[in-house]
Amino acid sequence: MAVIPVLKQNSSVSYQKQRSTLYGWFLLLLTISLVIFALWLPFGFSLTALIEEWGVLGTYISHGLYFIVDLTSPLAAHSSRPLTVFPHSLAYYLDANSFDYWHVLLILSLLIKGFAFAYLIEKITGSLRWASLAGILLIIYPADTMQIAFRGFHINWALSSVLLGSCFFMMATQTERLIRYLIACFLAAGLMFSAICMYEAAIPLLALPFLILYAKEGFRRSYQCLWNRKILILGWIASLAIYLLYLHYIKSKINTYQSSLIDGRSFWQLITQTPYSKLFSIGALRGLMGGWFDAFSILFKEFSFYGYIYLLLITSCICGLLLLAKPLAQNEQDNQLSVSLLRLGVAGFLLLLLGYSLFLFLPSHMATTQRTFLFASPGSVMVWLVTLMLMAKRARKTAFFLSFMLICAGFAAQLFYFHHYMKISTTQRSLLKEIVENFDGRNEKTLLILDKTSQLNYTWMFLVSDLQFALSYLYNHSFTNPILVCRLPGESWQLPGTRAGSCVEKEDNWVFSYPNDFPNKAQSPDKLISKKDLFVLTIKPDGRVHPDPNLEAHRYDLYHGQSQRALRFRNILTEKTWLSYFNPIWKTPTSDRFQWNFGDWWGLEDTISGNGWGEAQWLINIFHHKAIAWKIAKDANLQFKLRPTSDFYQLKIRLANMVNENVRNSLKIRINEHEVSFRWLDFESNPFVPNSMVLVATIPSKDLRFGVNSIVFNSEVVKEYYGLSFQLASIDLFPINSLNKNNINTDIKDKA
Numbered sequence: 001m002a003v004i005p006v007l008k009q010n011s012s013v014s015y016q017k018q019r020s021t022l023y024g025w026f027l028l029l030l031t032i033s034l035v036i037f038a039l040w041l042p043f044g045f046s047l048t049a050l051i052e053e054w055g056v057l058g059t060y061i062s063h064g065l066y067f068i069v070d071l072t073s074p075l076a077a078h079s080s081r082p083l084t085v086f087p088h089s090l091a092y093y094l095d096a097n098s099f100d101y102w103h104v105l106l107i108l109s110l111l112i113k114g115f116a117f118a119y120l121i122e123k124i125t126g127s128l129r130w131a132s133l134a135g136i137l138l139i140i141y142p143a144d145t146m147q148i149a150f151r152g153f154h155i156n157w158a159l160s161s162v163l164l165g166s167c168f169f170m171m172a173t174q175t176e177r178l179i180r181y182l183i184a185c186f187l188a189a190g191l192m193f194s195a196i197c198m199y200e201a202a203i204p205l206l207a208l209p210f211l212i213l214y215a216k217e218g219f220r221r222s223y224q225c226l227w228n229r230k231i232l233i234l235g236w237i238a239s240l241a242i243y244l245l246y247l248h249y250i251k252s253k254i255n256t257y258q259s260s261l262i263d264g265r266s267f268w269q270l271i272t273q274t275p276y277s278k279l280f281s282i283g284a285l286r287g288l289m290g291g292w293f294d295a296f297s298i299l300f301k302e303f304s305f306y307g308y309i310y311l312l313l314i315t316s317c318i319c320g321l322l323l324l325a326k327p328l329a330q331n332e333q334d335n336q337l338s339v340s341l342l343r344l345g346v347a348g349f350l351l352l353l354l355g356y357s358l359f360l361f362l363p364s365h366m367a368t369t370q371r372t373f374l375f376a377s378p379g380s381v382m383v384w385l386v387t388l389m390l391m392a393k394r395a396r397k398t399a400f401f402l403s404f405m406l407i408c409a410g411f412a413a414q415l416f417y418f419h420h421y422m423k424i425s426t427t428q429r430s431l432l433k434e435i436v437e438n439f440d441g442r443n444e445k446t447l448l449i450l451d452k453t454s455q456l457n458y459t460w461m462f463l464v465s466d467l468q469f470a471l472s473y474l475y476n477h478s479f480t481n482p483i484l485v486c487r488l489p490g491e492s493w494q495l496p497g498t499r500a501g502s503c504v505e506k507e508d509n510w511v512f513s514y515p516n517d518f519p520n521k522a523q524s525p526d527k528l529i530s531k532k533d534l535f536v537l538t539i540k541p542d543g544r545v546h547p548d549p550n551l552e553a554h555r556y557d558l559y560h561g562q563s564q565r566a567l568r569f570r571n572i573l574t575e576k577t578w579l580s581y582f583n584p585i586w587k588t589p590t591s592d593r594f595q596w597n598f599g600d601w602w603g604l605e606d607t608i609s610g611n612g613w614g615e616a617q618w619l620i621n622i623f624h625h626k627a628i629a630w631k632i633a634k635d636a637n638l639q640f641k642l643r644p645t646s647d648f649y650q651l652k653i654r655l656a657n658m659v660n661e662n663v664r665n666s667l668k669i670r671i672n673e674h675e676v677s678f679r680w681l682d683f684e685s686n687p688f689v690p691n692s693m694v695l696v697a698t699i700p701s702k703d704l705r706f707g708v709n710s711i712v713f714n715s716e717v718v719k720e721y722y723g724l725s726f727q728l729a730s731i732d733l734f735p736i737n738s739l740n741k742n743n744i745n746t747d748i749k750d751k752a
Contacts, residue, residue, distance in 0.1 A: 024128040024325055031132055031321040032114040035139055035411070036107055038314040039148070042582035043418055045103040048425045048572055051459060051466060053150045056088050058469025060096075062478045065089060071253055080247060080256040083197040087153050097564055098571035102150055109156040110147075114139045116163035117378055120208075121385065123170055124216045124344060129325040130385060133403060136318060137381045140410030142298075143291030144373035145603040148418045152371050158199035159374055162208060165191030169209035172232045173225050182231070189235035196243045200258070201375050204354035206240060208378070211347040215382075218343065274360050282366055282620065283356035284349075287373055287380040292406070293623045294601055295413035302416050307585035311415075315408040319400075341386045348382025355379055367618050369603030419586060420604045424460050427543075427607060431455070431462070432470060433573040434545040439537055440554040441475035441565070446529060448484045448510065450538040454611045454639055456485045457494035461607045464496045474572070476564045484512070484529075489710070490611040490635060499632060499723065500611075510534065541639060541708040592645040594709075594733040596638065599627030612636025612713075613728070624688045628656055631725040637712040638731070642704055646735030649699040651676065654684075654729040656692040659718045663725050667715040669695075674703040689729045699733070 049057060059074040060066075067089045068082050069075045078084050087109075091101040118135030122128055146152040165188045172184035188209075195202040213222040226233060250256065303311065355375035359365040365372050373380075384406070392399035431453075439447060455461045462470065468483045485494040486503035493503040499515040509531055514524035539545055547555075558569045589595070598616035599605040602625035605616040612633030619626045651671075658664050669676040678697035686692050715725050 021128075027321060027325055028118055028128060028132045028135060029111075029115060031318060032111060032118075032135055032139065034314075034317060034321065035114070035136055036110050038411070039414055039418060040103070040107065042310075042415070042579065042585065043422050044576055044579055045098075045100050046425065046576050046579060047103070047148070047150070047418070047422055048099050048429060049150055049470070050421065050424055050428070051151055051463075053088065053153070054462075054466045054470040054473065056085050057092070057473040058478075060089075060092055061472045061476060065093060071250060076254055077257045079250050079254060080258050081154075081198060081200065082246070083194060084154050084199070086198065087157050088150075097567040099150075100571075102153065106148075106150070106153060106156060109160045110139055112160040112164055113156070116160065116167045117381070119167050120163070120170065120212050121382075124212060125389070129322060130389065132322055132325055133388070134381055134385050136322075136407060137384065137410060138377055140407065140414045141291065141377040141381060142295035142410050142413035143287050143377055143380060144369055144371065145417050145420075145601070146370035147374060148414065149370075149421045152374065154198045155201075155371050155374055158195040158202045159205075159378075161191045161195035161198070162202050162205045162375075163378070165189070165195065166209040166212065169232065169236065170212060173213065173229055181229075185232045185235045188232065189239045192236060193239035193242060196239060201355075201358045203240060203243075204357050205351070205375060205378075206236065207354055208351060209236070211351055215340070215344045215347040218340065270361055276360065278360055278366055279353055279356060283359075283373075283376060284352060285622065286369065287352045287356065287376045288383060290602075290623055291369075291373065291380075291413075292409065295409040298416045298601065299409045299412040302419075302587055303412065304585060304587050307587075310585050311408055311412055314411060315404060318407055318411075319404050322403075341389055344389075345383055345386040348379045348386065351379030351382065352376045353379070367620060416601075417604070420601075424607055427455070428462065428470075429573050430543055431539065432474065433569075434539060434543065435471065435537060436474055436569055436573065437555050437558065438545045438548055438551060439535060440551055441471075441477070442535065443477070443480050445533055445535040446481040446484060447471075447479070448486065448529075448534045448536045450486050450488055450536065451494075452488045452541045453539055453543055453609055454487045454490070454492075454637065455607060455609050456487065457500075458608050459615055460605060464494050474565065474568050476568070484534075487611050490633075490637065492611050492633070591641070591643040592735055593649075594640045594642055594731065596640065596731040597627055597729060598629050601625075608638070609640070610636065610638035613638075617727075619689060621688050626688050626729060628689065628727040628729045630727050631713060631715070632717070632723055634717055635712055635714050636725075636728075637710050639708055639710050640733075641707060642709050642733070643706055644701045644704045644735070646737070647701050648736050649701065649704065649733055650736045651678070651697040651699050652694060652732040653678075653696075654686065654689060654692050654694050656689050656727040656729050658691075658693065658726045659721050659724055663716050663718065667713065669697070670712040670714070671699060671703055672705055672709055686729075692729055698736075 056075070063074045066073055067086050069078050069084055070082060071079055073079070075085065087105055088102070091099075091105050094101040094104075114135035117138045118128075118131040121134040122131035125131065147156060168184045168188035168191065172181055172188060175181050175184060192202075192206065195205075210222070210226075213225065216222075217225060251259075299311070353376075355378065356373065359372045388399050388403055391402065435449070449456065456467065457464050464483065464485055467485070468479060471483065472478050484503075486492065487494060487500070491503050493501040493512050495501055495514070501515045502513045504511045504513070509528050512527040512529070514526075516523045537545060557563070558566050560566070597606075598608070599618070602618060602620075605627060608616070608629070612631060613636055614630040614632045616627045616629045619628060653669075669678060676697045676699065678695045681694040681696055684692075684694035711731070713725075713728075717723050717725050
């Protein structure tokens with residue numbers, strides 16, 4: 001049987017139709033560009049690395065630039081993703097002293113993603129207008145919360161490569177010229193292979209072009225089309241086969257990152273132990289409804305009046321460009337009406353499930369929305385497109401209004417996700433700026449950071465290893481000694497990958513003691529470092545460092561020099577003043593009250609300013625998801641800013657999963673060293689936080705400070721239960737009318 005397509009005579013196409021088609025594609029490109037431009041406008045290129053990206057940059061300093069991760073590279077544990085750092089390396093190669101090209105390449109990946117997906121949808125519907133809407137919705141689809149952060153840099157490029165490869169796949173099914181066919185086959189297979197080598201979650205999307213073809217032609221005609229395109233099919237499948245051979249080669253040579261995640265489970269165990277119901281209860285639910293629930297909630301809760309003006313302006317411009325798209329000609333209308341919306345919906349739903357399927361193997365991935373819904377988003381958009389197309393047949397204005405609202409809510413969600421990561425980046429840059437200005441990077445001493453903000457060594461605020469990598473990059477040299485971080489108050493020595501120890505200052509040295517929170521575990525010997533071997537840098541509670549006058553020359557060089565250290569300092573750590581003009585688009589928290597939980601929106605954890613807490617965890621519900629964290633030390637504290645305005649404040653705290661009654665009875669709370677007399681509330685259950693209890697107290701304003709305050713939780717930790725006490729769900733501290741102070745909490749009982 002022939003593996004070369006049957007060649008046919010090219011049909012002539014009128015110049016007018018070609019011109020009209022080119023106009024439509026240009027309008028699509030312009031619309032998608034507007035969406036991306038509007039997303040970046042309030043933030044510019046200020047977003048920096050946040051977590052693992054600092055580690056990648058650190059390896060460039062210690063090992064030099066590399067584009068492929070193999071068994072000999074510094075990230076050999078990630079060798080199952082040989083192209084995982086390729087986008088990072090390319091951006092670093094183009095400019096090693098800023099994140100500008102990181103932004104350029106991320107923008108390019110989104111542009112390709114939206115345009116390529118629109119091309120695929122146009123092949124199904126025959127309508128550039130519906131295709132344009134699909135491309136826009138894919139870029140702003142709210143189910144995944146990590147599209148903007150550089151943590152998903154390679155993942156965005158993997159998805160864009162899959163979609164672009166699928167476009168060439170579709171071109172190969174349509175072209176009748178041999179050379180074009182072979183080129184399209186090569187590009188399709190090459191892009192798919194590149195996507196898999198960047199991120200293995202691309203593997204299930206091998207089905208994408210087949211589902212697109214099925215939605216367009218139906219099963220029988222798709223089969224007939226592909227039967228004469230065997231080179232195309234073989235090349236497409238070969239992209240996976242070659243990758244699997246590579247995996248087999250490295251399997252016996254190294255324990256990869258993915259192997260460590262599955263914890264030694266066999267293939268059979270993975271198949272039998274996977275909770276497939278989560279594919280629907282989490283994957284499909286979030287992919288189709290949950291993301292939009294959060295998007296509309298964000299739209300109504302997070303934006304100010306000026307924010308609504310910005311959203312309305314951008315959404316109106318986008319919809320205006322959609323309306324400028326060429327109205328469907330009669331034959332295009334006939335084609336649209338002949339499209340089986342059932343096939344399109346089925347294909348989209350299957351694609352959604354496939355895009356989420358690989359994340360079922362890891363409970364930690366099912367507990368987050370970061371990167372886990374990127375590959376499910378194309379299928380989700382297809383399902384929503386069917387809904388809008390069905391609606392448009394009977395109520396065109398209603399369909400347009402719903403499209404307008406979806407664009408507005410999706411754009412608002414992506415804008416807020418960007419804002420969330422920018423807040424983290426701003427805090428990181430502020431801390432790094434203070435450190436770099438007041439430490440000249442000398443290598444002969446060990447840097448000890450006394451962190452009175454209690455922020456360092458959380459996932460989103462510089463785990464100790466990430467801080468070391470970040471400083472190595474900024475100073476352009478590796479540090480001989482590991483950087484030490486001690487959180488104050490609490491004298492908590494931050495250690496990588498384990499609980500905090502203690503750090504105590506003596507007359508001539510510092511004593512660092514390892515944790516001993518678990519029974520039957522031998523205590524590691526203390527670590528003593530002489531003060532003369534330390535460079536001690538203290539970060540005050542407001543995040544500032546008292547400047548050392550001996551480092552004036554160092555600071556002058558940072559602001560005026562041309563070394564890589566100086567260029568990186570100015571390009572990355574200094575403020576971009578024009579961005580402050582966009583701050584009014586966000587609601588500003590009221591300064592006379594303190595409301596805290598560990599995250600308001602699923603997958604977007606807030607940075608913790610406090611000691612003695614584990615990382616935030618998410619309680620997954622249908623739509624309302626709650627972030628909580630375990631208390632893992634005898635004394636745990638949180639720091640917060642407040643401007644007291646009332647004579648009295650009410651404190652309301654929700655705790656969950658108290659380990660035992662002894663922990664509850666031993667609980668004491670202090671605010672700014674003042675003991676808090678609290679009471680337990682009855683009948684305060686919360687359906688979203690099971691096994692929870694609430695305590696309340698009245699706080700006189702004299703116990704509160706104007707500025708930074710601290711609340712401390714003191715209770716037993718149960719060593720036999722992993723050294724835990726309870727989980728903190730929320731804190732509310734708000735002003736009350738002093739005249740009504742004695743009338744509050746009349747139905748509550750005293751602390752047991």
